Structure formats: structure tokens, C-alpha cells
Amino acid sequence: MGSLIELAAEGRGAFPHRPFALRHRLAGHPLFSLEKLVEVAGRMPSDGVEYNSGKVGIDQKPEETPLVDLPPTEVVRRIREANAWMVLKRVERFPEYKALLQEVLDGVARDMGHRDAGDAGFTNLEGFVFVSSPNATTPFHSDPEDNFFVQIHGDKFFHVIDNRDGTVVPPQAFEITPSMHRNLPYREEFESRATVFSMKAGDGCFVPYLWPHWVRTGDSYSISMAMTWKSAEVRRSNKVLFMNGLLRKWGFPQKPLGTNPALDSLKAAAYTALRAPIEPLRGSEALRNLIRGALFGRNANYYLAGRKG
Incomplete structure (x- = not known):
């Protein structure tokens, strides 16, 4: 049985410096059923669940983000009509997700010629599960880790913006400040620098460290997972x-x-x-x-x- 994430030659050549498309075999996995995710949402500490309305702008002002008047379990249960966006943070706190995350990244590491994820320098393995209503938007932001992003259910359109010259997002914006919202200022002209991944279940993409991006879902509810790690650098x-x-x-x-x-x-x-x-x-x-x-x-x-x- 092969790796759960498949990297084409183009992806191996781009890793870890540029984004690229990938395929995976996680669609339909029982850990990503709505029933299972309702259970997980109910077991999460309050700072392990973040959710709000999915009807937001790409450049959404954080202080004006509309909320959802439901508890987390009901957001997941009613995701088809809740008009919501949710992330379940660090699901590796649960053994079954930790084992899956390890299996996936060990497989990727072996495909790259390493013994396992640790040998490849993949440390601080973390998982973030996204549950979104149809036609929801994740505003423009960046993340302080590398990320294999896999689409489990529904369609998702992932816009990754090339900021290697620092002209889109200034260095100050990448400073890690818990009091500063992750949303970044966005302008339409950034799209000239975008790589857009149109993903269905079984598709995914690699998002390099600190590459800014925004995301929207299609006409069905969406389930995705970000499988992240941090190298020593x-x-x-x-x-x-x-x-x-x-x-x-x-x-x-x-x-x-x-x-x-x-x-x-x-x-x-x-x-x-x-x-x-x-x-x-x-x-x-x-x-x-x-x-x-x-x-x-x-x-x-x-x-x-x-x-x-």
C-alpha cells in the first residue's frame, strides 16, 4: 500500500520552496465524517475551536467579522446550511488523528528518500481540520509552518500568492503576535501573483512557510485538513x-x-x-x-x- 499523499516529480522538485498540487487517498476516511467531527468538536477545549460566519470578504476586517449563534457541535452538524467557517485546531491531541498524521508524513518522507518524518526534519506535527459551509471564504492570511493541505469533501479554491520579493506583505506583518489577528490587507492586483488550486475530494496542495493565501469553498459543504510541521529552520x-x-x-x-x-x-x-x-x-x-x-x-x-x- 503506497503513501497516503502522492507527490509528482514536479512537486518533489518544488518542495519546500514553492507551492504545488498533490493527490491523496484520505477522501472517505472515517475520521473525517461529519458524525466523527461533531464528536471531536464537543471534546475540544474552547481555545481549540475557532468559528465564525463564512460570509466574509477576502480582506475581512477582524473586528467586523460576523459570528455564528450556535455551539461548535451544532455548527458541524448543520454545516450544510449554517453559513459558517470552522477550524478544529491541533487534532493530534486525539490519538487517532495523531496516528494518521504520523502515517501520512512518514509516508511522504519515505517517498523523498528518508527513513521517516523525523529523519526528514518534520517536527512539531500538527493537524487542523476545516469544516466550512457552501460558498464560504477564508480571508487573506499566512501561516508560520509548512503545510500539506488535503481536500476531503466538496470543492475548494485555494489562492496562494507569491510574496518572495516582499512587496505584497511587509516583513512586519509576519511577526508572531497573539494580539494581532492573522488576516492581512488584500488587494485585487495580488491575483497576478497567485497560483490557484481548484480542488475536489482527493486533491491537495503544498503551502510553503509564510506564503500568504486565501480560500473559498464551492457549492457543497467542505471538509479539509492542514497537515503541518516545522523544520529546525x-x-x-x-x-x-x-x-x-x-x-x-x-x-x-x-x-x-x-x-x-x-x-x-x-x-x-x-x-x-x-x-x-x-x-x-x-x-x-x-x-x-x-x-x-x-x-x-x-x-x-x-x-x-x-x-x-
């Missing part, structure tokens, strides 16, 4: 981006990542030292929210503010 970069965001929050704006490698190394070391005493506390949802709020203010938990249902 990405982990180090994220430490620097976090410190840059924290220092900017405290009134000390920083030059972009990579401008001063020696200073970046100091920031990465400072992050590691600051994180060590906090890490044991993050097992508690209440303490996670408290720590984010203490470091970044009341908006650090923006995805919980004003939640209905």
Missing part, C-alpha cells in the same frame, strides 16, 4: 518572529528576520529561555489564556472574544 525563525512581535508590542520595533543573524541568534536563545518556565503551565487552558493576556494584552485571545453559543 522554521522553528528558529518563529522564535525570532515571536521576539520581534513581543519587542514591538513593548515599544521596541525590530528590523526584519535575517537582517542581523547574530542578533537573531540572541533572540532565539532568549525565546527558549523565556519559554522554559512557562511550558509546564500550558497544559491548562485557563493558564494558556492568562499567559497570552499577560504578555500581549486583552486582545491576545481574540478568537474567544464575543463568541456566541
Whole structure:
């Protein structure tokens, strides 16, 4: 039995620097049935579920995002008519999803000539399941990890924008600041730089680290999964981006990542030292929210503010 994700020669040549299309064998998997996802939504901590109306703009202003007046389980159960967008975050907290994520990325690593995912440098494996109503939009944003995105049910149109020259999204916007919403300013002319993946069940795409993108669903409800990981280089970069965001929050704006490698190394070391005493506390949802709020203010938990249902 082959890998659950299939990479063509073109994809192997582009990885991990450019986006590309892929195929997978996860459509119809029981872990992605609506019944199973209703169960998962009910077992998630409140900061593990984010949802709102799917009737939003590509350049949606975060403070004007319409909400959905339903509890998470009902959003999933009624996704056909709920006009909603939802993400179930870090589903690898559940053993069955952790095992699937490991199986998929081990298979990809072996196809690339490695022993397994760890040998390929894939660490911090995380899974995000998206459940969206028909004709829903995910606004323009970027993510601080590499991502094999797989479409399980329905159609999805994934617009990935080339920002390698930094003229679409400025470096400051990539700083990791929990109090700053992930949505990014968008202009129609960005589409001249877009690679658009039109995906049905069984299709997918690779989204490289920090490549900005936006997404819309087709005329049926959609189920997708982002299978993410972080290389050693990405982990180090994220430490620097976090410190840059924290220092900017405290009134000390920083030059972009990579401008001063020696200073970046100091920031990465400072992050590691600051994180060590906090890490044991993050097992508690209440303490996670408290720590984010203490470091970044009341908006650090923006995805919980004003939640209905």
C-alpha cells in the first residue's frame, strides 16, 4: 500500500520552496465524517475551536467579522446550511488523528528518500481540520509552518500568492503576535501573483512557510485538513518572529528576520529561555489564556472574544 499523499516529480522538485498540487487517498476516511467531527468538536477545549460566519470578504476586517449563534457541535452538524467557517485546531491531541498524521508524513518522507518524518526534519506535527459551509471564504492570511493541505469533501479554491520579493506583505506583518489577528490587507492586483488550486475530494496542495493565501469553498459543504510541521529552520525563525512581535508590542520595533543573524541568534536563545518556565503551565487552558493576556494584552485571545453559543 503506497503513501497516503502522492507527490509528482514536479512537486518533489518544488518542495519546500514553492507551492504545488498533490493527490491523496484520505477522501472517505472515517475520521473525517461529519458524525466523527461533531464528536471531536464537543471534546475540544474552547481555545481549540475557532468559528465564525463564512460570509466574509477576502480582506475581512477582524473586528467586523460576523459570528455564528450556535455551539461548535451544532455548527458541524448543520454545516450544510449554517453559513459558517470552522477550524478544529491541533487534532493530534486525539490519538487517532495523531496516528494518521504520523502515517501520512512518514509516508511522504519515505517517498523523498528518508527513513521517516523525523529523519526528514518534520517536527512539531500538527493537524487542523476545516469544516466550512457552501460558498464560504477564508480571508487573506499566512501561516508560520509548512503545510500539506488535503481536500476531503466538496470543492475548494485555494489562492496562494507569491510574496518572495516582499512587496505584497511587509516583513512586519509576519511577526508572531497573539494580539494581532492573522488576516492581512488584500488587494485585487495580488491575483497576478497567485497560483490557484481548484480542488475536489482527493486533491491537495503544498503551502510553503509564510506564503500568504486565501480560500473559498464551492457549492457543497467542505471538509479539509492542514497537515503541518516545522523544520529546525522554521522553528528558529518563529522564535525570532515571536521576539520581534513581543519587542514591538513593548515599544521596541525590530528590523526584519535575517537582517542581523547574530542578533537573531540572541533572540532565539532568549525565546527558549523565556519559554522554559512557562511550558509546564500550558497544559491548562485557563493558564494558556492568562499567559497570552499577560504578555500581549486583552486582545491576545481574540478568537474567544464575543463568541456566541
